[in-house]
Amino acid sequence: MRKPRQEMIAETRGKLIAAGRRAFGTIGYAEASMDDFTGEAGLTRGALYHHFGDKRGLLQAVIMEIDAEMTERLNEVSAAASTRWQGFVDECSAYIEMALEPEIQRIMFRDGPAVLGDISQWQNTPGCIAALSRSLDRLKADGEIIDIDTETAARLINGASSHMALWIANAENPEAVSKRAVAGFKAMLGSLRRQ
Amino acid sequence: MRKPRQEMIAETRGKLIAAGRRAFGTIGYAEASMDDFTGEAGLTRGALYHHFGDKRGLLQAVIMEIDAEMTERLNEVSAAASTRWQGFVDECSAYIEMALEPEIQRIMFRDGPAVLGDISQWQNTPGCIAALSRSLDRLKADGEIIDIDTETAARLINGASSHMALWIANAENPEAVSKRAVAGFKAMLGSLRRQ
DNA sequence: AAATAATGCATACGCTCCGTATGTCAATGA
DNA sequence: TCATTGACATACGGAGCGTATGCATTATTT
Numbered sequence: 293m294r295k296p297r298q299e300m301i302a303e304t305r306g307k308l309i310a311a312g313r314r315a316f317g318t319i320g321y322a323e324a325s326m327d328d329f330t331g332e333a334g335l336t337r338g339a340l341y342h343h344f345g346d347k348r349g350l351l352q353a354v355i356m357e358i359d360a361e362m363t364e365r366l367n368e369v370s371a372a373a374s375t376r377w378q379g380f381v382d383e384c385s386a387y388i389e390m391a392l393e394p395e396i397q398r399i400m401f402r403d404g405p406a407v408l409g410d411i412s413q414w415q416n417t418p419g420c421i422a423a424l425s426r427s428l429d430r431l432k433a434d435g436e437i438i439d440i441d442t443e444t445a446a447r448l449i450n451g452a453s454s455h456m457a458l459w460i461a462n463a464e465n466p467e468a469v470s471k472r473a474v475a476g477f478k479a480m481l482g483s484l485r486r487q
Numbered sequence: 488m489r490k491p492r493q494e495m496i497a498e499t500r501g502k503l504i505a506a507g508r509r510a511f512g513t514i515g516y517a518e519a520s521m522d523d524f525t526g527e528a529g530l531t532r533g534a535l536y537h538h539f540g541d542k543r544g545l546l547q548a549v550i551m552e553i554d555a556e557m558t559e560r561l562n563e564v565s566a567a568a569s570t571r572w573q574g575f576v577d578e579c580s581a582y583i584e585m586a587l588e589p590e591i592q593r594i595m596f597r598d599g600p601a602v603l604g605d606i607s608q609w610q611n612t613p614g615c616i617a618a619l620s621r622s623l624d625r626l627k628a629d630g631e632i633i634d635i636d637t638e639t640a641a642r643l644i645n646g647a648s649s650h651m652a653l654w655i656a657n658a659e660n661p662e663a664v665s666k667r668a669v670a671g672f673k674a675m676l677g678s679l680r681r682q
Numbered sequence: 683a684a685a686t687a688a689t690g691c692a693t694a695c696g697c698t699c700c701g702t703a704t705g706t707c708a709a710t711g712a
Numbered sequence: 713t714c715a716t717t718g719a720c721a722t723a724c725g726g727a728g729c730g731t732a733t734g735c736a737t738t739a740t741t742t
């Protein structure tokens with residue numbers, strides 16, 4: 293056993309993040325009792341305060357983990373497409389689809405911003421927005437899209453898609469609303485394209 | 488004194504809504520102690536529970552009040568414009584500007600959705616979205632905009648503008664970011680216009 | 683290698699806040 | 713005028729959070 297110490301620590305951190313993520317993603321941040329979900333992980337609030345300072349610190353760690361996963365997924369999607377433009381459209385669709393997943397919706401689009409403020413700000417541009425920005429930059433360099441500020445466009449898309457996702461997810465008839473939402477969203481994307 | 492009773496009741500409700508609105512709009516919903524802000528209004532939590540059921544009920548009442556004010560302001564703006572299209576653009580600009588006001592941003596765009604879920608859903612379409620929808624309907628009837636689902640468009644605009652507002656408000660340099668944001672936003676609006 | 687320091691985490695305590703149950707007083711209506 | 717309802721306050725119990733403290737194990741010093 294050379295260094296089981298660091299492993300144990302990392303394991304504890306991982307357990308806390310996993311437990312918090314599960315609780316935040318299901319019952320929500322405000323309803324999640326620290327005693328409860330640390331207990332489920334076989335730990336106590338002591339460990340949480342030691343590693344993350346407070347409940348918000350844990351939420352931040354959870355968000356960073358999810359953001360990294362989303363970025364990875366977006367990169368995969370855009371890399372798999374045959375053309376740049378198609379890759380971008382696919383990326384945006386994937387973004388909406390991710391925003392439909394209850395855990396992502398709750399943590400990244402509801403509780404996160406409410407508790408920590410604008411998530412896209414307290415970090416130096418989070419991965420999932422940066423990924424959209426990069427795709428737009430490439431399209432712009434290729435002359436495929438109109439002359440627009442790419443970060444602004446990325447944030448417009450971010451805002452629009454997350455709201456579309458909320459609308460769909462909370463609709464009485466998600467299927468029908470989804471058709472309308474995606475159609476409108478693609479129309480908006482199309483307007484970015486040159487010609 | 489014909490009916491001082493109803494007046495007293497209405498006054499109490501008004502005081503509670505005003506006190507809650509002030510507290511929610513400044514320190515935020517979660518940090519607002521019911522004992523504190525009811526006390527500041529010369530009342531107790533007893534009155535709050537009696538009139539609104541619980542803290543969330545009061546938030547809902549506050550939101551409905553603010554929504555009504557926003558609707559009124561939007562209607563005024565669009566009515567004051569010389570053309571339909573200009574009225575619509577002005578309306579959207581006004582929407583962003585309102586979203587920059589700390590109280591509106593905090594209550595309508597942060598705490599509200601986090602606590603009550605998608606605000607644009609639990610009511611049968613709130614006034615401020617309905618107002619945008621109506622403007623779009625008129626423009627569509629006039630043949631001024633492309634063939635698009637107006638409610639979807641209104642929600643896209645709603646999402647985009649609220650995110651732009653968040654971006655601006657939390658930026659280190661709001662002035663500069665505001666220029667970029669508004670320019671990009673108007674470009675997006677322009678793409679709705681026929682031709 | 684022994685002693686000391688530091689770290690990871692648990693336990694304990696007090697405080698604030700919330701929800702409900704209960705009480706009280708004024709206004710209404712017969 | 714008396715009973716009743718409704719508006720609001722008070723009282724109580726419980727949950728959750730933050731901090732202070734304790735303990736054990738590992739790291740560091742000599």
